[in-house]
Amino acid sequence: MMDLTLNNGVVMPALGLGVFQSGPEETVRAVESALKAGYRHIDTAAVYGNERQVGEGIRQAEIHRDEVFIETKVWVSDYGYEEAQHAFEKSSRKLGYPTIDLLILHQPAPDRFEKTVAAYKGLEALLAAGRVRAIGVSNFLPHHLERLIAATDVVPAVNQIELHPYCVQPEVQRADAAHGIISQAWSPIGGITFYPGYGDERVSVLEDTELRAIAQEHGRTVPQVMLRWHLQRGRSAIPKSVTPSRIAENLDVFDFELDEAELTRIDALDRGVLSGPDPERSDTPRRFNFDRLIPED
Incomplete structure (x- = not known):
């Protein structure tokens, strides 16, 4: 690992x-299977509606809490200073643990950015109190980062963004690196889960001939090549699967290496098109109607 x-x-x-x-x-x-296979990092979110089950999976795996890095996200319906702290309490209670390793804001929410800043300040208070070990953001573009950093005290530790060979987001990665922020890839192998209404003309990254050729050269699968690419480029990656064999396969990427030419070939596949929500759209929460998924407790 x-x-x-x-x-x-x-x-x-x-x-x-x-x-x-x-x-x-x-x-x-899935969580139990992943932890037994050797994973030690689980990523969830309040809006996913499964934080409680993540905690249960950790307990069923009989892995000590201190060995597992738990990451979750605050949804925009809980933005605001006190609201974000209450969101932490809800997530902590559902997970079943008093401390969360990484707590991040799920969207920049440009139509309510003053509440985004207030929510992040709430995360800063949780960090100072030792309730969370690190804080960060998700889906933030460079100008969102600049506005947030100018208005707060703690630079985000992580920016979780859509990132795979067809969507490399180089400008975001450069902005992250300039501030010492880790770029973390959601949909790191692309083409697995797509949001409704986005990119109906999309083509799965898994079918890419260049990636297939590189995978064949190494005797690996296309997802393994993509995950290795992320790791060698210094990123974090969060692949999703509920199939035990694929969960284990996605972890089996630490005993081979891509050369610089292969990494560059993968970099060059970028199409610059998001398949998920556009961070600049102020109606993203309403388009996906996620607010209704979060219990009020």
């Missing part, structure tokens, strides 16, 4: 299991 050191000194396993769109029972089984 490879680790990354965040800008506050906290160590985070570079590869984690994602549970977006995983049903309750699927989540328990």
Whole structure:
């Protein structure tokens, strides 16, 4: 397993299991399977509706809490200073643990950015109190980062963004690096889960001939090549699966290496098109109607 050191000194396993769109029972089984396979990083979110099952999966795997890096996200319906702290309490209670390793804001929410800033200040208070070990953001573009950093005290440790060979987001990665922020890839192998209404003409990255050729050269699968590419480029990656064999396969990427020419070939596949929500759209929460998924407790 490879680790990354965040800008506050906290160590985070570079590869984690994602549970977006995983049903309750699927989540328990996937988390348990992942931890038994060797994962030590689980990524969830309040809006996924499965934080409780993530905690249950950890307990069923009988892995000590201190060995697991738990990451979750605050949804925009809980933006605001006190609201974000209450969101932490809800997530902590559902997970079943008093401390969360990495707590991040799920969207920049440009139509309510003053509440985004207030929510991040709430995360800063949780960090100062030792309730969370690191804080960060998700889906932030460079100008979102600049506005947030100018208005707050703690530079985000992580920016989780859509990132795969067809969507490299180089400008965001450069902005992250300039501030010492780790770029973390959601949909790191692309083409697995797409948001409704986005990119109906999309082509799966898994079918790319260049990636297939590189995979064949190494005797590996296309997803393994993509995950290795992320790791060698210094990123964190959060692949999602509920199938035990694929969960294990996605972790089996630490005993081979891509050369610089191969990494460059993969970099060049970028099409510059998001398949998920546009961070600049102020109606993203309403388009996906995620607010209704979060219990009020």
